[in-house]
Amino acid sequence: MRSQAGAPVSRRRFLALSAAGAAAGAASLSGCALQVSTGVSGSGETVTMMVKADDLSPDLVKQAKKDTGITIRRVDYDITKLIAMLTSGNPPDLVRAVGATDAAYFAARDVMEELDPYFAKSSVLEVDDLDPVNDLWRYDGRTQGKGARYGMAKDFSQDSMYWYNTAAFDKKGVDHPSESEPATFEEWLENAKRLVQRSKGQTTVSGGSYNGLTKLTLMATMTASAGGSLFSDDFSRVDFTTPEARKALAWYIDYCRLKVGPSAIQPDPNGWDGPTYQAGRLAMSNTGYWMGGLIGADKKLAQVSRLAPAPVFAGGPRISACQGGTGLWMPRKAKNKDAAWRIFEWFFGEAPARARASSGWGIPSLKSLRSLMPHQTDYQKRTLTAQQNELKHFSVVSLTPYITGDAFESLYNQVTPAAMKGEMSVDTLAGRLNSVINEQLKRGKEQVG
Structure with missing residues (x-):
């Protein structure tokens, strides 16, 4: 599957994508920040994130700098620009995508970094804590839901409910x-x-x-x-x-x-x-x-x-099933992978993830954060009971x-x-x-x- 290191990405791999564009997805990546004290890796560096305007608020960018020491440079998600950056060998460090419809598509075109080694070393994002929805971001060269991990969902819904x-x-x-x-x-x-x-x-x-x-x-x-x-x-x-x-x-x-x-x-x-x-x-x-x-x-x-x-x-x-699973992936040619991973950990496992989990706008993609889902009012209790029962019936429908x-x-x-x-x-x-x-x-x- 993987190209040899240093080999350029073939533009023909993206002809269909260039014509049609990638699925945008309904879910936003945004969330309010909560201060968390963590160890810092990549402090003083800059990470470029290609996301949509409401995916990453200016307040979150400031919070990232405060929590990690890393500066986030946000660029607007644009599929034509992304293709140009990928094929020129100068991609963003992290890119937004919809797990259900995009993960296998990009993985098959050999432009995504395999993240298993990063997960294996992480104390923030532990594999045993990942909700099964994150299998949408796995691909073994043939079937979505199996094989290497190429990204992670920020939160999700079972969208047929x-x-x-x-x-x-x-x-x-x-x-x-x-x-x-x-x-x-x-x-x-x-x-x-x-x-x-x-x-x-x-x-x-x-x-x-x-x-x-x-x-x-x-x-x-x-x-x-x-x-x-x-x-x-x-x-x-x-x-x-x-x-x-x-x-x-x-x-x-x-x-x-x-x-x-x-x-x-x-x-x-x-x-x-x-x-x-x-x-x-x-x-x-x-x-x-x-x-x-x-x-x-x-x-x-x-x-x-x-x-x-x-x-x-x-x-x-x-x-x-989950028909979305919006999240982030790291291009294989990204220049700042360690700092990008630190932001990845922060975004999916720390302040922003906790804020999203408690908002009621999605199920957290870490099982350990489920306790933060709203459950105070009668409405919240009923909703949470129905949702927890439904989680037993989740499965990845491969695309x-x-x-x-x-x-x-x-x-x-x-x-x-x-x-x-x-x-x-x-x-x-x-x-x-x-x-x-x-x-x-x-x-x-x-x-x-």
């Missing part, structure tokens, strides 16, 4: 879903149909939203929930015509056709579920624990909100390294609207998706070489 508003259920006389036992996808959709409210041809309250973080992760996790895999054994092809993948695709197209919630043919004007759910215009929201930070800040909303397990297909396995989340999304959104409008059968759609996506996967595999 959903929130529901009990007031919306009560208004329509619909029984509340269980907070411990999963509903079937069929039951979820039936509830959404009963919960939707319309007036004069307009939807005033959507019955439910179920779109996943990306269509790549949504289709892969739903196919796994049906008992199959969206990909061939070598991850070089998709097949939407298998019974399991077709079941997932048919369910989602049915959801779109019924117009019970937002989709490509009925987009949410807010761009995401948060404001719509907060306004009482969305009865169920497939966003996972992550959105609990928003809900918890609104006492009235918190009183009527519940977190429910990821749905299952009747007869299928109980799968509750292909041959296409970005953005490229998959673009192709999916080009082909599916006709089926969502009832103008194309699911079987015809499955064939067309296979054709356009497999063409991209073939090119991606050729570029990895």
Whole structure:
């Protein structure tokens, strides 16, 4: 897998990435700083981090200097600039990415530093303390979830879980879903149909939203929930015509056709579920624990909100995956690796990590920090109980390294609207998706070489 030391990274490895861009991910890396006294390694040095504007606040940059003695130079995340820096041999020291969709993609292109030796020596980030979600950042040259570690999630959600508003259920006389036992996808959709409210041809309250973080992760996790895999054994092809993948695709197209919630043919004007759910215009929201930070800040909303397990297909396995896992990785050609690792430890295991864990905006990726998750109010206690029960059902759903989340999304959104409008059968759609996506996967595999 690894190139010889000093060899330049081939630009052709990034042709598809340059065209499509890397998946950005929904979760922010930001958090408030808490002072921690630690030993300092790399004091006086500068570490360049390529992240988004809200990933690293100016206050956190100051806190890093105070805690570690290291100066952070933040540059805006830009995929074109990242490719140029990687191919010129002058990359940032740390780069943000989404574990689920990006880790295997970059690892297959041989630009990520293997971090196992760093973890082995660290007293801050111990392997036994890593939540299994961090396996999203592992890749063995073939399968995501196995092999070397190339990064770490800053926190996470099990993104197939959903929130529901009990007031919306009560208004329509619909029984509340269980907070411990999963509903079937069929039951979820039936509830959404009963919960939707319309007036004069307009939807005033959507019955439910179920779109996943990306269509790549949504289709892969739903196919796994049906008992199959969206990909061939070598991850070089998709097949939407298998019974399991077709079941997932048919369910989602049915959801779109019924117009019970937002989709490509009925987009949410807010761009995401948060404001719509907060306004009482969305009865169920497939966003996972992550959105609990928003809900918890609104006492009235918190009183009527519940977190429910990821749905299952009747007869299928109980799968509750993370579709994000946003975090950081270190380029193999980074110039300041020891100082970068010190910032990595600080960011994922010290002040920022503790602040994030206590915020309610994500599950900490270190098991030792779970005790900091909010658990004071009745709302927090209920949410935490539901989430802790769901953690037992986490598993990594491996994705292909041959296409970005953005490229998959673009192709999916080009082909599916006709089926969502009832103008194309699911079987015809499955064939067309296979054709356009497999063409991209073939090119991606050729570029990895």
